[in-house]
Amino acid sequence: MLSIEYVYMSRTGKVEIDYTIVPLNELGKEEAALVKSALQARFTAHAPYSNFQVGAAALLADGTVVAGSNQENRSFPAGLCAERVCLYHASSNYPDTPIEMLAVVAFPAKSEVAEPAHPCGGCRQVMMEMQHKQRRPFKLLLLYPNDEVLVLEKASDLMPFPFESEI
Template identity: 40%
Template sequence: MCQKSISISYKEYFRNEGLDLKDRTLLDRAKKASEGAYAPYSNFHVGAAVRLSNGEIIAASNQENAAYPSGLCAERVAILYAHAKFPEASVESIAVTASVGGQMCETPTYPCGACRQVLAESEMRSGSPIRVIIGGEKLTQTMESISALLPFTFDNLPKR
């Protein structure tokens, strides 16, 4: 038997103090996008904004459906639309915020497992890390790669 361990590195910013202007701008776009969420069942409004290598910012929100698993998370809506609209551009960073009942969550709300996997594959496709910015009203955390949120990815598909 061989025992191994994983450690992750991230930064915390209280009330976004000291957070880079580019990151704050992306968080603001995510927060604005969350206002467009369609969340009549959970009342949980999530916004995501991705910055692309061509300078474009794509923002999106979660979209629920009465057939519950048919809805989509903000992170996947944003990243998949970005890939469809700008297939040659890579994702450089993603910001995520959430609110409940019109009140922004105090602490970071992390992407679900499915969103983490989609982000990880996007990172693998481009060969460069995706910076992650998860914002709350009182606390924001940043990671230099999606691998901090998903160290083990599903990627054992047969090679073509």
């Protein structure tokens, strides 16, 4: 297990981001099952333009798993990222059930090797708002190549200066 601290220095202070990189086979059962659900979700991606399939899966507090995949549209940017498809589905269908954990995986269409799936800025902001709405953070798992998983205990660590959020 590798633990890394990323520090961004600015003129007025610093932002620290704590994360861990864990081999996939060393994840807990719940975490490993969620990554597997995200892996399966990527097969439902509609990605004819980027050829980049992304899957996301959220574990809710009641044990429900909700999945989503990226959905592209010819009229760019009308599509949605897998993270937002998954989170919006969870929010609209389970509005009172908090999200405990979100797993995200990404693969180029013609490859069996994962690519780092760092969420875009829009997805990071949606994660922040979901955490704010449920008044607690959720864990984020990002599958890396060679079956390593970047683990953040709070999705908000991806976005230290969000647009009006308290978490």
